[in-house]
Amino acid sequence: MIGRPDERSRLSSIDADQVGQEMHSFIAELFPICRSITGEGVRETVRRIGGRIPLDVSEVPTGTPALDWIVPREWNIRDAYVADASGKRVIDFRESNLHVVSYSVPFRGRLDLDQLREHTYTVPDHPEWIPYRTSYYSESWGLCLSQRQLEALPEGEYDVCIDASLRDGNLTYAECYLPGATEDEFLFSCHICHPSLANDNLSGVAVSTFLAERLARVERRYSYRFLFVPGTIGSLTWLARNQDNVERIRHGLVLACLGDAAAFTFKRSRRGDTEIDRTVEHVLRHAVPDQTVIDFDPYGYDERQYCSPGFDLPVGALSRSRHGTFPEYHTSADNLAFVRPAALGESLAVTLKVIEVIEGNGTYRNLSPRGEPQLGRRGLYPSIGGPSAEAEQMALLWVLNQSDGRHALLEIAERAAMPFSEIRRAADRLVERGLLAPVEGSPSVGSDP
Amino acid sequence: MIGRPDERSRLSSIDADQVGQEMHSFIAELFPICRSITGEGVRETVRRIGGRIPLDVSEVPTGTPALDWIVPREWNIRDAYVADASGKRVIDFRESNLHVVSYSVPFRGRLDLDQLREHTYTVPDHPEWIPYRTSYYSESWGLCLSQRQLEALPEGEYDVCIDASLRDGNLTYAECYLPGATEDEFLFSCHICHPSLANDNLSGVAVSTFLAERLARVERRYSYRFLFVPGTIGSLTWLARNQDNVERIRHGLVLACLGDAAAFTFKRSRRGDTEIDRTVEHVLRHAVPDQTVIDFDPYGYDERQYCSPGFDLPVGALSRSRHGTFPEYHTSADNLAFVRPAALGESLAVTLKVIEVIEGNGTYRNLSPRGEPQLGRRGLYPSIGGPSAEAEQMALLWVLNQSDGRHALLEIAERAAMPFSEIRRAADRLVERGLLAPVEGSPSVGSDP
């Protein structure tokens, strides 16, 4: 079981640079696919994730109720362009799938420049960038292009073609379930509904996939569920179909925007002080130089759904730059150059450390609670001196002093201002020497051999 | 009922500058009257307030027990002076009623300058100002004058006349009761026992009177009681006669020193975290640039009585400059120039906003609590973009997310860091669309049409 020290260290000892390169390659493979909240792009994406980890794929028919929502028609697109009088494509879907507003209805027609302009979107502040726009719930069509492109269009007539379809079909989502020693679940959720955007979408997909890959290889205390869902409607659909089982979710993280160069941001769950909240805050504090922790707010990614009051699940959200706060957000500048292998590797490493804490946390009882036990005769005094030996001894003393059955190891680590791994190692040694025992019913039995 | 959006906005939309001028005129009308804790000055003041709002006037006979106190004899004064050998008045009550120590016993006699000095009070640091002094509970007489006046008196003999009476009579106080939908009360209390002092006394009287005037015109959720009482003995007498009904008081504010140019000071109730505490802090934070919030202490105005441990009512105190902390306090410099129309108007406006929150606060339940409801198909997405549309949408999301029956709207506004009015408007819209319902027994039924 992953609670065992060897399993834990095997899991979290990764070569972040090398694995970051692999993650970036995987993102590069998925990048060209034109995803939306339904359609072949999602199916193809899921297929490729399924090449790496075991996936259950669900297809939910158009019209299916999903809590307060209804699964929409399926959207697919084959081609789209604007051609000038000479037939030359001046806007071409084949060059960037961002050129078409997602869920645009099919359209063919000739428009003059003024008419065309009413259907175009640009990013005036960044004249080279193409924006990303959607129109899921109102029937319309639109084209996104750079401000430069728009300004370069001469007066005249243009042929517009949006060769898309919006028909009854299915919403596609996938989940990777890795059973553990208990049915209590750790949920990871990422969205798979954005077309060629690297950080906002694919970085979360990559971290989730690589996490699942590594977790699949080790024994696990918790069961793990990785959701690859279209944003909002996907998580709502999953919640609608699984609402009787959500109480199994003991910890959860929404993963997104994890590939850019910024420091980490952790957004707390709605409850704000659950074990996942305390764990991520602890890991970030000890693992990385800078980090931002913010309280829950009802905006962002699918934590909005998991933390709606009727579910109120212990689900936080981990990202680097926050959605909507970086200029590249929802533009063509959120590309393969914007996500960095080193950042991706570090995001994976931090998430593995979160799992290491959650797997290894538990509550113990000091079996010799009156006075300090004599560590010396049990070989628990550091053999050599120096700062690490002092830390080792302090970890033993903290665990003994606080283990009255009411303080979990994570809480002890926080009070001692020491990394969880040192406190957990001390607990393992004390259990080995018969000075400490797990509390019956404690979440942790992690040190079982 | 005032909880209705139209009533609330009708109440709180005042022209602060214009109404501030009217308040200042009212203060100017009351300023010359020689008030004390009993007597004709109080009666005349009450009569003039009664010209604006409905008042019940109580006359409580001398000797009546009032909790640990006893209603004192009634004091009245007709004239007072010090005349020099030539008969010229060198100190003259007709010029300023501050010249006589309040509750001075009658006196007539001839004194030399040294003897006279033993009965005089000045403000040496401000040689032009006359101090305000009282001697309610020890029988003596005294004269207040400016340091300049005192220094200008030549040696010689002086005729002193204090044509006052201290006889069995009555203590006078008045209350304006405005019944609401419930018997739960919002209490406002101000003191009416100071003679020609504008900020410390009359500013509170003016804010109370103008508040009552406005509240009388609208439907009310709470019942409102405005007390116009002599300080200490007046509130004690009212409490003694109403002690079986004080549990109806759900919120209360003592109003004083609300006309000077300083920023607001809110002094919390003894309990410190009641709804009135949280409301005033919220309103000040959003309504004015600077403000000071201090914890309760057992000094100040009549909050001392309302917050004594046997009552412990949820009553705070709102002022601008705090009693005793500004140099003009209890001197002739607390005059009509010291109180500003704009400050009076703003004080009224802030107090109306407090009422707006208290009237509109309540606890709701999201009727579609699992996942976010689809706002778009209910016309709840902002029609046009921009910051105010974003705020509008965030207000809706906050109310939906937090309305699990445990968080009142004020608490939601605080968590969202938004003004109450925006949160309340969002709640009204959600109720209208059937997405939200008030919790049975919640204090708020404000959105009833």
Place this chain on the structure above:
Amino acid sequence: MIGRPDERSRLSSIDADQVGQEMHSFIAELFPICRSITGEGVRETVRRIGGRIPLDVSEVPTGTPALDWIVPREWNIRDAYVADASGKRVIDFRESNLHVVSYSVPFRGRLDLDQLREHTYTVPDHPEWIPYRTSYYSESWGLCLSQRQLEALPEGEYDVCIDASLRDGNLTYAECYLPGATEDEFLFSCHICHPSLANDNLSGVAVSTFLAERLARVERRYSYRFLFVPGTIGSLTWLARNQDNVERIRHGLVLACLGDAAAFTFKRSRRGDTEIDRTVEHVLRHAVPDQTVIDFDPYGYDERQYCSPGFDLPVGALSRSRHGTFPEYHTSADNLAFVRPAALGESLAVTLKVIEVIEGNGTYRNLSPRGEPQLGRRGLYPSIGGPSAEAEQMALLWVLNQSDGRHALLEIAERAAMPFSEIRRAADRLVERGLLAPVEGSPSVGSDP
């Protein structure tokens, strides 16, 4: 009883400078004795303390179990030296008892310089200082000397003699018990196991002894127990033999390092918010300009044992410089010059103030809780004005306002930001006037005549 104002002020009114000189003389008397965790040095130390205060001395045989530990063999030393080829002593126990590692096994032999070096300890950063080392639980011998001494030793052969004995015997500790009105105890504990070290050891012994001396002379509400014990094994032995009675310990302080010139450090008990924690923090805040308050950690002195989870006693630790943080710690520089009479006197005074608060604290009920009682007719208004009269009046108002049976006087003093003594004096006056009564079962009955 000490709760009486006269007793309290008699206790805490000391001439800190003069008594500091006496404490320093007492330290000077004990300084030369070679103490360890057992042996004649401890016995002689206890004998001299017993010359000042009544002591019960316990002798606990080698091999006696003490919780998880066992009482070790008794160590005694008569002489020790290193002599050069000419027979001249180059290291001499008679010059400093720090020269021998405490609990060194007997040894006689001839060693060359390299062999000798393997048994020596110095303080390289402070080449004139001799370190203090121990080897209680591993059988070895060693010599401590200054870096200068070591460097001055020429190549050659040396005769080493450690004329010590390590044999079955006893562990010695002493306690001074001063019974009070109740069996509830205030525990003071200091260690007596260090040889010639002045701050780390003897300053705590001196403060404890002088405290007991003063307390013995007054009536006491609590019973007081002063423990003079070898560090760790001594407190463990005492706890083992008294574990059925520790629940009597209502407050406790470990005293150590109280003679140096640094500001005070208070280390909170494991529980962190007990009455002793709040009391020491209050006293330090009002009594001294600077102070540091730190949370409990499982290192330091015998608070480690008293605060082990099986006991979890309300015991904090008071010191000036903290153990291990000053360069003189555990070296010959922790000498009679390092401890200052003025610092010792102030440490005693602060500890007496702590006792004054603990003895005088209690919960009262305002007998006239509705409105303020009329202080004037009860002679409770200050006779003369000025800041101290204002403070006096505020203390009365605070006690009346907060005494609803739920707030102890210490809590009232904290809320009023006033020294406890002023709040307590106000309570005494209010009790005298019949306005206040102690709550049945309250810890305080202090104002009984």
